[in-house]
Amino acid sequence: MKKLYREFSPFFGVLLLSALMACNGRGKRPETVSAIDLKRGRMILCGPPDKQLGTVGFKTSCSGKxxxxxxxxxxxxxxFEYDEAEKVFAKVIDEAPECAMAYWGVAMCNYHPLWNPSTPAELEKGAKAAAIAMSLEKKSQRESAYIAAIASFYNAWDRTDHATRSRRFEKAMEKIYTAYPGDKEAAIFYALALNGAADPVDTAFTRQRKAGRILTALYPNEPYHPGIVHYIIHSYDYPELAALALPAARAYASVAPSSAHAQHMPSHIFIRLGLWDEAIQSNLAATAAAKCYAESAGIKGHWDEELHGMDYLVxxxxxxxxxxxxxxxxxxLETISEVYPENFKVAYAFAAIPARYLLENRLWKEAAALKVYPPHFPWQAYPWQRSIIHFTRLLGLVNTGNINAAKAELKTLVRLHDTLVKQNDPYKAGQVQIQVKTAEAWILFKEGRDSEALALMSAAADMEDHTPKHPVTPGEVLPARELLGDMLLQMNKPTEALHAYEASLQQRPNRFNGLYGAGLAAERRHDPGKARRYYQQLASMASGADRPELKAASSFLKRHFP
Known part of the structure; x- marks a missing residue:
């Protein structure tokens, strides 16, 4: 059977499975289950020994155990504990092979709406599981609708892009949500589908807001449901909306303490709101749980969730x-060379973690020499993430006076942008375009062409302001509007610089360099009251830290407000 699936297209494979299952009879273990290659084994979790994962009640035709x-x-x-969920769905299949919804569950485990899109192998598995579910007779009309919905996502997966398939699933789940108004799981999975189908360039957050309204209406009566609190966070993981998710963020880790992802996910909102202590504690717990999971599961190297948490922690x-x-x-991070699985968020962490440290600390010489690590990682598959490394180098080169080398890095950024355009990925192409404009602006500035530099830097900042944050990242490696403030300060335009820093802080509250920049700009425009406010906020937030900016702020406060 495995050989047959390799020889035929995925779509034909689904039809073949359906035909075989229709002849298989009722109540028997489907002969085609072995073709799915289900994940099996003991469930692995790191957290409380009693496996606390929240409270869920999804009624199905399956019975008993x-x-x-x-x-x-x-x-x-x-x-999003996909591997462990699939193991348990496989156990259900062993216990009740006629349970169609167990195969639906396997298909759902291979649908990853908010992270890296499913791999071809995952898409093939999901399509096979959905086909078996559709072929089984013992299922209710409601269950048939659920199964048809996920099957619509996998239909013609080898010929249809992820965004199109996500919208199909959204529309199918909307029908279930409308047809079964008392089914809270339909509402929750519809909210997830809305987030999965959200347009990444929609600054009105149309689908996310709708998902948030559905979930927050459920939350008071279902405070321990992991999906509700989890998806509220995803729905509102944007500066303009983050405050709406703070109650859910502060609850999720205690609702599902046995999930490594539940330990990390609240930090998305903490970072949006500048709650650094809570973000740090969240990701210390998450990375520890991820290490524990990798060791317990026998993963060779490190689990991707650990690197994702490290990015937010740094x-x-x-x-x-x-x-x-x-x-x-x-x-x-420099000791990590193997990660499972190698994916979008791993590439982002490998690029962003060292870049953030160097750029935030203005370590320009070290930034100019940033190396690609790990060298054997498939960077060619991740042009956006690779661009972060070249952008970091470029800013380092510009600020150490090596303009010719900076222009060479700019050519690489342009090439990576063009690659993303050819791949029909407008969101990531836009992200790299912001870097290109910023890079060109700083090169022009160092060449003494101030007006042209300001025009380009302002355009980059405007573009970034109208580009929603990607769910994988805690934020840009350096915000464009903050960099605009830096440029204006260097041009001795403190009033305009202050406006830029304040605008950046509206979107990214409590950023260290934003607060220091705003205080310095206020000081230089002879506004000691406002300088005092920003410097005191910085000193309070970063008390005990050893950075030169804090010493400068302290010196000002002692001179003017002894």
Missing amino acids: AQEDFNLAIALLHS YACLQKGENRQAKAQCRY
Whole structure:
């Protein structure tokens, strides 16, 4: 059977599975289950020994122990513990092979709406599982609708892009949500589908707001449901909306303490709101849980969730001026060469973590010499992430006076941008375009062409302001509007610089360099009251840190406000 699937197209494979299953009879283990290559084995979690994952009640035609295990699998699925959820769905299949919704669950485990799109192998597995689910007779009309919805995502997966398939799933889940108004799981999975189909350039956050409204209406009566609190965070993971998710963020880790992702996810909101201490604690717990999971699961190397948490941890540490802890994470990253799985967020962490440390601390010489690490990683598959390394080098070269070398890095950035355009990925192409404009602006500035530099830097900042943050990142390696403030300060335009810093802080509250820049600009425009406010806020936020900016702020406060 495995050989047959390699020889035929995925679409034909789904039809073949459906035909075979239709002849298989009722209540028997489907002969085609072995073709799915289900993940199996003991469930691995790092957290409380009683496996606390929240409270879920998803009624199905499965009965007895199978229903209990099904709910456990759903709880894991809602916290994006995909591998462990699939193991439990496989157990349900062993217990009740006629349970169509268990195969639906496997298909859902291979649908990754908010991270890296599913791989071809995952898409093929999901399509096969959905086909078996569709072929089984013992299912209700409601269950058939759920199965048809996920099948619509996998239909013609080899010929249809991820965004199109995500919109199909959204529309199918909307029909279930409308047809079964009392089904809270339909509402929750519809909210997830809305977030998965959200347009990355929609600054009105149309789908995200709708998802948030659905979930927040459910939350008071279901405070321990992992999907509700989790997806509220994803729905509002944007500067303009983040405050709406703070109650859910502060609850999620205690709702599902056995999930490594549940430990990390609240930090998305903490970082949006500049709550650095909470973000640090969240990611210390998350990275520890991720290490534990990798060891327990026998992963060769490190689990991708660990690197994702490290990126957020370093970002938060840098905003408190905690260079020692941030540097320790950078050194630790240099010891990591193998990660499972190699994916989008791993590439981002490898590029962003060292870049953040160097750029936030204005270590221009070291930034100019930043190396690609690890060298054997498939960087060609990740042009946006690779661009972060070249952007960091360029800023380092510009600020150390090596303009010719900076122009060579600019050519690389342009090439990476063009690659993303050819790949029809407008969001990531836009991200690199912001870097290109910023790079061109700083080269022009160092060449003495101030008016042209300001025009380009302002355009980059405007573009970034109208580009929503990607869910994988805690924030840009350096915000464009903050860099505009830096440029204006160097041009001796403190009033305009102050406006730029303040505008950046509106979107990114409590950033270390934003606060220091605003205080310095206020000081230079002879506004001691406003300078005092920003410097005191900085000193309070980063008390005990050892950075030269803090010493300068302290000196000003002692001179003017003894």
